[in-house]
Amino acid sequence: LCPETGKKPRSIVFIQCVGSRDRRFNEYCCRIGCMVTLKQAILAREKLGKDVNIYVCYIDIRSFGKGYEEFYRKAREMGITFIAGIPSEIRVYEDGSIYLEVYDKLTCRLLGIKPDLVVLASGLIPNYDIERISELLHISRGSDGFLLEAHPKLRPLESAMSGIFLAGTCQGPKDIPDTIAQASGAAAKAVNLLASGELELEPLKGVVNEELCSGCRICEPLCPYSAIIMKAKDAAGFGNLKAEIFEVLCQGCGLCEAACPSKAIKIHHHTDEQYLDQVRAACLGEN
Ligand code: SF4
Ligand code: SF4
Incomplete structure (x- = not known):
């Protein structure tokens, strides 16, 4: 039923890909819009009867799953009209009536429709949290x-x-x-x-050379995995802070290594000399 009037609609238009596959909003396909629309259109046909005109405006129908193509064919056979185009504008007049125009790429015709109900297949975005x-x-x-x-x-x-x-x-x-x-x-x-009972870890881990670490704490907030803590190394346990890296949490991203002003952090198997050798080999063709 139409939410505004509570009456049975005489004409329904479903519009696909609203906010999807569009650089201004979401570039990606929502992957559910086509099949959900087909399901709703078929349900509308079954519940409301054949005297209701049902249109689906689409860019292309993505019926990729098992049994989906058959479902699409069923919708066509039930008299649902598929229009290969998306309306650029939906006009809603003061009396509540709706009018839209859509260019059908398959028949090369501009169609004008006055639906009682417009249903949008809106894009899918990540949850708010x-x-x-x-x-x-x-x-x-x-x-x-x-x-x-x-x-x-x-x-x-x-x-x-x-x-x-x-x-x-x-x-x-x-x-x-x-x-x-x-x-x-x-x-x-x-x-x-x-x-x-075991966790397999990547071998790339940060390691702190305590002799070089000045305890400046620059690395601590930078670690995206909270793998760095500062530990007091004097006898009383209050001063002489040194950075320490939890190997289990460290993902070897190298952020701390790049940021450390004392060059106290190294990533296993990735020394400066190795990097420089690779750059030299790439630039000069040395082996
Ligand atoms: S940035 Fe370097 S010197 Fe500073 S606390 Fe971290 S490891 Fe130590
Ligand atoms: S290498 Fe990356 S993940 Fe590991 S301690 Fe440094 S900043 Fe954290």
Whole structure:
């Protein structure tokens, strides 16, 4: 029913990709809009009957999952009209009536429609508290705002933080089957980890040379994983502060190494000499 009037609509227009696949808003596809729209359109047809005109305005229909293409065909066979174009404007007049124009790329015709109801398939964005969660767990976010996996192809279930796994729309837009598949994989990885009783760590870790460390504390707040603490090294335990790195928390990002004015921090297997040798080899072709 129309929310304004409470009456059965005679004409409904569904508009796809609102705020998605658009550089001004979200560049990415929401991955659920097409199929949710098809489901709603089919439900509307079944509940409201054949005398209601139902239109779907789309850029392209992404029916990529198992059985999805068949579902799309079913919608077409039920008399739902698909228009290959998105209206640029929806006009709402003072009497509450709605008018929109849309150019259909397939028939090359400009269509004018007066719907009673317009339904938008709006884009999918990260949850409002994703920033807090990312700070709390020290997990990076991608340019789209979702939590970032350790590697998109080789480690899609893991975050860069050892022992923290990702599942569902915190990592990116996805539908229910994909969410369940990812969650099952993440749960299996967590069970594996707990059953083995050991945590496998990357070998790249920061290490502090206490003789060089002046205790300036520059590195401490810089570490995105809170892996650095300052420890008093004098007999009374109050003075002579030195930085100390928790190997389990350190992810070897190198921020502290670059920031330390005393050059007291080194990342295992990454000395300045090694970097310089690589630069020399790249620039001069030396082996
Ligand atoms: S920045 Fe360097 S010198 Fe300063 S506390 Fe950290 S390790 Fe020590
Ligand atoms: S290398 Fe990165 S993660 Fe490790 S202690 Fe330094 S800043 Fe923190």
